[in-house]
Amino acid sequence: MSEGITISTLTEGVDIPEVNQVIMLRPTMSPIVFVQQLGRGLRKFENKEYVVILDFIGNYKNNFMIPIALSGDRTYNKDTIRRYVMEGERVIPGSSTIHFDEIASKQIFSSIDKMSVRLKDLKDKYKALKNRLGRIPSILDFYDYGEVDPIILIEYAGSYVRFLQKADKEYDPGFSPNEDLMLAYVSSMILNGKRIHELLILQLILKGEKLDEVEFSKEMRLLGEDYRREDYESACRVLDMDFINSSSDKKKYSDIRIIEPENQDGSEDKQGYRLMSYQLGFMSKEFKEELAREVEYGLRRYRNKYKNHDETNLVLYEKYSRKDVCRILNWEKDDSSTVYGYRIKYGTCPIFVTYEKKEDITSSTKYEDQFINPDEFSWMTRSRVTRESREAQQIINYRSNGLKIFLFIKKSDDEGADFYYMGKVTPASDEQTVIMDDNGKELPIMNFRMRMDKPVREDIYEYIVS
Numbered sequence: 001m002s003e004g005i006t007i008s009t010l011t012e013g014v015d016i017p018e019v020n021q022v023i024m025l026r027p028t029m030s031p032i033v034f035v036q037q038l039g040r041g042l043r044k045f046e047n048k049e050y051v052v053i054l055d056f057i058g059n060y061k062n063n064f065m066i067p068i069a070l071s072g073d074r075t076y077n078k079d080t081i082r083r084y085v086m087e088g089e090r091v092i093p094g095s096s097t098i099h100f101d102e103i104a105s106k107q108i109f110s111s112i113d114k115m116s117v118r119l120k121d122l123k124d125k126y127k128a129l130k131n132r133l134g135r136i137p138s139i140l141d142f143y144d145y146g147e148v149d150p151i152i153l154i155e156y157a158g159s160y161v162r163f164l165q166k167a168d169k170e171y172d173p174g175f176s177p178n179e180d181l182m183l184a185y186v187s188s189m190i191l192n193g194k195r196i197h198e199l200l201i202l203q204l205i206l207k208g209e210k211l212d213e214v215e216f217s218k219e220m221r222l223l224g225e226d227y228r229r230e231d232y233e234s235a236c237r238v239l240d241m242d243f244i245n246s247s248s249d250k251k252k253y254s255d256i257r258i259i260e261p262e263n264q265d266g267s268e269d270k271q272g273y274r275l276m277s278y279q280l281g282f283m284s285k286e287f288k289e290e291l292a293r294e295v296e297y298g299l300r301r302y303r304n305k306y307k308n309h310d311e312t313n314l315v316l317y318e319k320y321s322r323k324d325v326c327r328i329l330n331w332e333k334d335d336s337s338t339v340y341g342y343r344i345k346y347g348t349c350p351i352f353v354t355y356e357k358k359e360d361i362t363s364s365t366k367y368e369d370q371f372i373n374p375d376e377f378s379w380m381t382r383s384r385v386t387r388e389s390r391e392a393q394q395i396i397n398y399r400s401n402g403l404k405i406f407l408f409i410k411k412s413d414d415e416g417a418d419f420y421y422m423g424k425v426t427p428a429s430d431e432q433t434v435i436m437d438d439n440g441k442e443l444p445i446m447n448f449r450m451r452m453d454k455p456v457r458e459d460i461y462e463y464i465v466s
Contacts (some may be wrong), residue, residue, distance in 0.1 A: 193301030197235035
């Protein structure tokens with residue numbers, strides 16, 4: 001165009017398609033206002049090829065709002081926002097396409113890492129939904145109609161009920177301390193929907209008062225899910241609190257158990273489970289209704305995000321914490337606090353890699369873990385491991401001993417505690433080498449060249465290695 005039109009003072013209610021330059025003079029933390037500002041220049045017009053945005057007030061510092069605004073997603077879930085940047089047109093709704101160049105992507109990812117949601121923002125979203133519905137919204141209401149993923153509310157307050165208590169002075173659930181603790185435990189452990197088993201057990205027990213393995217296996221198959229006894233037993237350990245391992249968690253949840261064995265004489269024949277409340281009589285009707293809604297939320301989240309899992313209940317490129325992995329791989333206890341970079345246990349070896357290491361870590365832990373290409377990953381064990389070490393031999397002889405090796409990666413510690421699941425890997429070659437400690441002393445270490453079960457998807461690969 002030979003001439004352009006600049007609008008520097010108007011946001012909503014303006015429709016001048018010729019505009020090809022927008023000057024940002026109004027700071028905002030609202031994606032809605034942000035997209036209105038951008039939208040003044042995004043209308044199509046004959047011979048209009050581009051729009052120039054001049055930012056005078058630092059909105060670029062909050063440029064995580066760009067993928068939020070363009071996608072229409074209002075969940076404020078960091079991983080969802082990253083996915084819009086990484087996958088572009090794969091997940092942007094409609095027929096639109098979008099591409100972020102390397103520099104823009106790096107700046108947006110940095111902004112996402114630093115993004116925080118304030119209680120005031122969450123309260124505003126709660127009030128907006130409450131006014132829309134004319135009542136206090138349930139967790140399912142928030143999932144269906146709200147602008148924030150309920151998992152963020154749970155992570156902020158410890159449970160959805162605790163968030164409601166912070167957000168609304170009128171809300172008083174009247175739950176007992178034990179009921180509140182049960183909701184907190186369920187919220188922290190299983191409501192993310194990363195495995196169906198605990199959620200389904202609770203749903204069936206809430207409907208029928210008691211549950212056994214045969215009934216559970218039938219329900220799993222009706223849902224099109226594979227049934228494995230080890231998954232069922234693992235889920236029962238989680239719900240009867242036997243999975244808890246840290247002293248702080250044991251103390252915190254010492255007064256509660258969610259389910260109990262139906263047979264109290266120690267018999268294992270036709271072992272079934274029921275809610276503890278049916279013996280202790282402390283669980284109110286209102287609480288059971290709330291628990292049922294929250295379990296349904298977890299099941300919906302599972303169906304939307306984690307249903308297409310592999311045979312070990314993990315979904316490629318979804319994110320998992322060490323605690324999630326211990327649970328989903330059916331470890332008897334939560335050993336997440338001692339896993340560190342990897343651990344071999346129960347025929348499994350999850351490997352957790354932070355791709356970009358911090359500068360201030362000790363020299364002996366600056367492992368040179370890196371992708372060689374999308375099919376191969378170079379991985380270092382912990383220091384002081386030789387080829388003759390027991391753990392090195394277990395990995396080398398993975399085929400004969402049936403060891404399953406899983407690779408989890410996060411780009412940096414700025415992403416938080418969760419890692420992308422990259423799939424199964426197998427050793428293609430190994431070499432004993434050395435790494436220096438802070439004093440310049442050589443320490444033995446094993447370097448394995450791991451072959452990916454499936455080549456890493458292009459957008460995930462570029463995000464991690466760039």
